[in-house]
Amino acid sequence: MAMDGHRGFLALLVSALLVGFLSVIFTLIWVLHYREGLGWDGGALEFNWHPVLLVTGFVFIQGIAIIVYRLPWTWKCSKLLMKLIHAGLNTVAAILAIISLVAVFDFHNTKNIPNMYSLHSWVGLAAVIFYILQLLIGFLVFLLPWAPLPLRAFLMPIHVYSGLLLFGTVIATALMGVTEKLIFVLKNPAYSTFPPEGVFTNSLGLLILVFGALIFWIVTRPQWKRPKEPNSTLLQPNRATTEEVDGSMAINSGHNMDKSDSELNSEIAARKRNLALDETGQRSTM
Amino acid sequence: MAMDGHRGFLALLVSALLVGFLSVIFTLIWVLHYREGLGWDGGALEFNWHPVLLVTGFVFIQGIAIIVYRLPWTWKCSKLLMKLIHAGLNTVAAILAIISLVAVFDFHNTKNIPNMYSLHSWVGLAAVIFYILQLLIGFLVFLLPWAPLPLRAFLMPIHVYSGLLLFGTVIATALMGVTEKLIFVLKNPAYSTFPPEGVFTNSLGLLILVFGALIFWIVTRPQWKRPKEPNSTLLQPNRATTEEVDGSMAINSGHNMDKSDSELNSEIAARKRNLALDETGQRSTM
Numbered sequence: 001m002a003m004d005g006h007r008g009f010l011a012l013l014v015s016a017l018l019v020g021f022l023s024v025i026f027t028l029i030w031v032l033h034y035r036e037g038l039g040w041d042g043g044a045l046e047f048n049w050h051p052v053l054l055v056t057g058f059v060f061i062q063g064i065a066i067i068v069y070r071l072p073w074t075w076k077c078s079k080l081l082m083k084l085i086h087a088g089l090n091t092v093a094a095i096l097a098i099i100s101l102v103a104v105f106d107f108h109n110t111k112n113i114p115n116m117y118s119l120h121s122w123v124g125l126a127a128v129i130f131y132i133l134q135l136l137i138g139f140l141v142f143l144l145p146w147a148p149l150p151l152r153a154f155l156m157p158i159h160v161y162s163g164l165l166l167f168g169t170v171i172a173t174a175l176m177g178v179t180e181k182l183i184f185v186l187k188n189p190a191y192s193t194f195p196p197e198g199v200f201t202n203s204l205g206l207l208i209l210v211f212g213a214l215i216f217w218i219v220t221r222p223q224w225k226r227p228k229e230p231n232s233t234l235l236q237p238n239r240a241t242t243e244e245v246d247g248s249m250a251i252n253s254g255h256n257m258d259k260s261d262s263e264l265n266s267e268i269a270a271r272k273r274n275l276a277l278d279e280t281g282q283r284s285t286m
Numbered sequence: 287m288a289m290d291g292h293r294g295f296l297a298l299l300v301s302a303l304l305v306g307f308l309s310v311i312f313t314l315i316w317v318l319h320y321r322e323g324l325g326w327d328g329g330a331l332e333f334n335w336h337p338v339l340l341v342t343g344f345v346f347i348q349g350i351a352i353i354v355y356r357l358p359w360t361w362k363c364s365k366l367l368m369k370l371i372h373a374g375l376n377t378v379a380a381i382l383a384i385i386s387l388v389a390v391f392d393f394h395n396t397k398n399i400p401n402m403y404s405l406h407s408w409v410g411l412a413a414v415i416f417y418i419l420q421l422l423i424g425f426l427v428f429l430l431p432w433a434p435l436p437l438r439a440f441l442m443p444i445h446v447y448s449g450l451l452l453f454g455t456v457i458a459t460a461l462m463g464v465t466e467k468l469i470f471v472l473k474n475p476a477y478s479t480f481p482p483e484g485v486f487t488n489s490l491g492l493l494i495l496v497f498g499a500l501i502f503w504i505v506t507r508p509q510w511k512r513p514k515e516p517n518s519t520l521l522q523p524n525r526a527t528t529e530e531v532d533g534s535m536a537i538n539s540g541h542n543m544d545k546s547d548s549e550l551n552s553e554i555a556a557r558k559r560n561l562a563l564d565e566t567g568q569r570s571t572m
Binding site: 113114117118119120122123157161164165168169171172173175176178179180182183184191192193194198201202205206209213216217220221 | 399400403404405406408409443447450451454455457458459461462464465466468469470477478479480484487488491492495499502503506507
């Protein structure tokens with residue numbers, strides 16, 4: 001891994017952090033300057049925690065949690081430490097998401113507004129439930145030491161896919177939420193007359209989208225994948241270690257397809273291939 | 287590639303086709319049964335072409351275009367034929383998207399509703415513009431025979447990333463569009479009182495999301511990637527052929543990072559690695 005690669009990574013990381021940070025700032029400006037501010041009164045002040053906590057936790061922190069294995073200067077840190085950081089950030093995001101749901105349900109109940117009628121609420125609640133499920137399964141299978149390696153190998157591509165799908169769904173839900181809220185509150189002047197709050201909050205929506213695009217780019221570049229543990233193959237010569245340590249979209253080369261049917265053959269193939277890659281002196285990015 | 291893999295692929299493909307087809311049917315039921323129907327009158331009938339054309343073209347057909355290289359029974363067809371199908375489907379999707387924009391601008395202008403004030407319109411128009419750009423670049427670089435292979439190799443991961451990002455953005459925009467339209471039209475009874483149209487069209491939103499999730503799963507499984515042309519390395523021993531023929535998220539193993547700086551070294555490494563893979567008798571999935 002050349003320094004050039006690290007420099008390119010750093011530029012993208014700084015861009016992602018900047019855009020993510022700006023998204024949070026824009027959300028704060030929205031609720032503090034254009035809306036009623038923040039509070040826990042059952043009214044609009046309490047509702048306003050909903051966008052603030054979601055953009056902070058479910059968009060920004062979740063995005064960082066997704067790319068945390070990809071920071072090249074952490075590759076010398078232990079995998080366990082990185083897993084703890086990944087799980088910790090996702091736990092914080094989940095807690096903020098749950099508080100943000102309490103805020104909006106509280107607000108609806110106080111104001112006698114029905115809950116769960118909009119597409120935004122359906123997709124959003126489903127995302128929170130699946131996110132917590134993903135967190136629990138991740139904790140049980142990948143963080144606790146007891147899950148057998150074939151189970152980890154089988155679940156890793158699903159974990160990676162679900163994580164990215166959930167992140168994308170959360171961003172789509174945030175854009176629906178901005179749309180809903182602006183139509184509801186911008187009456188006089190109307191949203192359609194381009195009031196400053198409308199233009200400003202549309203821009204917040206664009207920032208959230210660009211943040212998602214940057215995270216998606218960073219997490220799908222194979223060159224920024226954490227290298228597999230140098231001694232994992234040696235320590236576990238009979239297990240499918242490649243997949244276990246390789247949490248990325250650019251992984252599992254054909255042998256997770258029908259694990260039950262072709263497990264043995266494909267694992268032999270995987271080990272052969274690893275061997276071949278080692279022989280060329282290449283770090284495996286599969 | 288075992289038959290079991292093909293069977294698993296077939297099940298997923300049929301699910302995706304079914305869910306995509308259902309999305310189109312739901313959209314038709316929405317505008318024909320719950321809304322005013324279809325027509326080209328400058329009014330609501332014309333607006334209704336907007337969701338119909340977008341779900342048909344920009345969601346369903348674009349989704350199929352994305353996975354067309356992954357149908358195992360097409361792997362014996364020529365790459366050029368598959369490129370033509372991929373480009374053709376995306377062209378159809380772009381044309382339907384453009385007509386759907388004409389419908390909504392026409393509707394707004396007739397009814398004196400301002401254009402381009404909502405987040406839905408900002409993200410949607412940006413998606414259409416970038417989609418056409420992607421189509422043009424794809425045509426010039428990957429379909430016409432004149433682009434040099436290093437350029438193709440450099441642009442392929444960007445093409446794949448942009449395509450998936452655009453597809454996800456289109457789905458997010460569709461969900462925003464459903465949200466907007468239901469809030470605008472469901473007044474009496476209101477959206478918040480769970481009228482049948484609200485519940486039905488929310489379900490349409492879920493179908494679109496599930497369709498996107500299925501396409502995203504299919505397109506990120508390395509085992510369903512079209513194998514690289516068997517003789518491409520032999521025909522072009524000095525070019526970076528791996529990336530050129532490998533349009534997938536699960537590709538480019540570290541050597542597209544800073545092409546300008548490390549092109550030569552990395553291409554040598556790529557060729558070495560290909561050689562090593564061939565020696566193990568494995569189809570390269572990198």
